Amino acid sequence: MTIDLEKLYKDLHAHPELSFQETRTAGIAAGYLEDLGFTVHRNIGKTGVVGVLVNGPGPVVMLRADMDALPVKEATGLDYASTAVGVDHEGKDMPVMHACGHDVHVSCLVGAVEVLASQRDEWQGTLIALFQPAEEWGGGAETMVADGLYDVVPKPDVVLGQHVAPFPAGWFGMRPLSLPDGSACGPASPWRPLIPSTSLCMDEGATDRARRPLLIRY
Numbered sequence: 001m002t003i004d005l006e007k008l009y010k011d012l013h014a015h016p017e018l019s020f021q022e023t024r025t026a027g028i029a030a031g032y033l034e035d036l037g038f039t040v041h042r043n044i045g046k047t048g049v050v051g052v053l054v055n056g057p058g059p060v061v062m063l064r065a066d067m068d069a070l071p072v073k074e075a076t077g078l079d080y081a082s083t084a085v086g087v088d089h090e091g092k093d094m095p096v097m098h099a100c101g102h103d104v105h106v107s108c109l110v111g112a113v114e115v116l117a118s119q120r121d122e123w124q125g126t127l128i129a130l131f132q133p134a135e136e137w138g139g140g141a142e143t144m145v146a147d148g149l150y151d152v153v154p155k156p157d158v159v160l161g162q163h164v165a166p167f168p169a170g171w172f173g174m175r176p177l178s179l180p181d182g183s184a185c186g187p188a189s190p191w192r193p194l195i196p197s198t199s200l201c202m203d204e205g206a207t208d209r210a211r212r213p214l215l216i217r218y
Helices: 005-014 023-035 102-118 140-146
Strands: 039-044 048-055 060-066 085-087 093-095 125-132 158-160 171-174 214-217
Touching: 005 023, 005 102, 023 039, 023 048, 023 102, 023 125, 048 102, 048 140, 060 102, 102 125, 125 140
Parallel strands: 060 125, 060 158
Antiparallel strands: 039 048, 048 125, 085 093, 171 214
16 A cells, blocks of 8 residues: 555545535546556546546446535544535535545545555456545436446446444444435435445435444454
8 A cells, every 4th residue: 555545534634525516536536546547537427536447357346435525614623624615506605524424435445446456466357436526415426427427437237335434443334235216325326227335324214124234343
């Protein structure tokens, strides 16, 4: 691992951007993908970024992270706390904070693709890294698809998403998910056709038992 993910995370946390305004974050993600040898497509669905790395025959796997932040004033006292102010879709000035962990999601996806790109002798197939706008406001996934996402990347056999959650250190949750409308985890809406989603988030319409991920210690 050559990318300093802690430094990246702190930078993203200090510079949050509202839905469909993630130009700085998207530029950072695109730059890492290009450095790692991906074919990169920018401005898909306004600010979305997608990179493709072809490594011989095999399955097409998409890894997805959301980029946008929330109109929340940060009061953590961290030395990298956000002081950003943005303009929301109604034209109102709002404080902005990564209060839902999308700074972590972007950092984790960058780290994952660096590892996979450096270990191409250990896998075959096509890797797609997708950085989605507007999960919080909603519509980011649909906007990318409507803007021709699948004209520039192949349709994936599987999509893997992620979400941070307050689990103990050393644990992660995993839950396969495929809903009839292709949606999962609220407005995040992973991608049609079917979405087995490695994710820690819960869809609000599920029963309590169905909402619980399988907890695994590593």
